[in-house]
Amino acid sequence: MRKIGYGQALAIVAVFIALGPPVGALTFSLLGGAGALLTGQPQGTAGMIFYGGLLSIALAWFIGGIQAALAGIATAVFALFTGRVSILVAMVAGLACGLVYIYGEGLDTTFAVLLLCVHIVSSLACALIARAIK
Numbered sequence: 001m002r003k004i005g006y007g008q009a010l011a012i013v014a015v016f017i018a019l020g021p022p023v024g025a026l027t028f029s030l031l032g033g034a035g036a037l038l039t040g041q042p043q044g045t046a047g048m049i050f051y052g053g054l055l056s057i058a059l060a061w062f063i064g065g066i067q068a069a070l071a072g073i074a075t076a077v078f079a080l081f082t083g084r085v086s087i088l089v090a091m092v093a094g095l096a097c098g099l100v101y102i103y104g105e106g107l108d109t110t111f112a113v114l115l116l117c118v119h120i121v122s123s124l125a126c127a128l129i130a131r132a133i134k
Contacts, residue, residue, distance in 0.1 A: 003079075003080070003081070003082060003083020003084075004079055004080060004083055006080075008079070009076040009077070009079060009080050010076070011130070011133070012072060012075055012076040012079055012085060012130045013069065013072035013073055013075075013076050014072075015072065015126055015129055015130045015133070016068045016069065016071055016072025016075065016090075016123075016126045016130070017061075017065065017068050017069050017072055019122075019125070019126055019129060020064060020067070020068030020071065020072070020122045020123070020125075020126050021060030021061045021063065021064040021065055021068055021122075022057050022060050023121070023122040023125045023126065024060060024063075024064045024068075024118045024119065024121075024122040025053055025054070025056045025057045025060040025063075025064075026053070026054075026057070027117065027118045027121045027122060028049075028053040028056070028114065028115075028118045029049070029050050029051075029052070029053025029054050029056075030050070030053070031114055031117055031118065031121075032049040032050070032053055032114055033046045033047070033049045033050030033053070034046070035049075035110075035114060036049050039110075064122070066097075067094070067097035067098070067101060067119060068122070068126070070093065070097050071090055071093035071094045071097055071119075071123050071126070072126065074089060074090070074092075074093035075089055075090045075093060075126075075127060075130065084131075085127055085130045085131040086127070087124060087127045087128065087131070089127075090123045090124065090126065090127035090130075091120050091123050091124055091127070093123060094119040094120050094122065094123025094124075095116065095119060095120055095123075097119055098115055098116045098118070098119030098120070099116070101115065101119075102115055102116070
């Protein structure tokens with residue numbers, strides 16, 4: 001039996017689509033820059049990744065829009081049946097979308113771990129926001 005309305009489920013998906021990609025770009029910027037700095041990459045690499053991630057906010061929906069929509073749909077469907085926004089479902093959906101993206105791109109391990117973290121953090125942030133406004 002349905003516990004929330006379809007409008008609320010649509011709002012959950014909208015939160016993921018609207019906020020997931022820019023949160024992912026910010027996470028990429030911060031984690032990628034810190035990772036490059038901490039792993040001793042050549043001078044300037046950390047700054048390049050950090051500022052590149054910040055500049056990618058404008059393109060974030062082209063890069064992560066589909067993943068955000070799929071994670072939002074999974075979270076909304078779960079909420080339709082249970083009446084609550086599950087952080088675990090959102091994070092697992094984000095992880096699954098990240099794995100599919102990484103597999104499709106054939107990325108190396110370090111970059112793959114970074115992208116998985118980006119997907120998980122953005123799904124977590126969106127789930128927390130959707131839970132707060134539900």
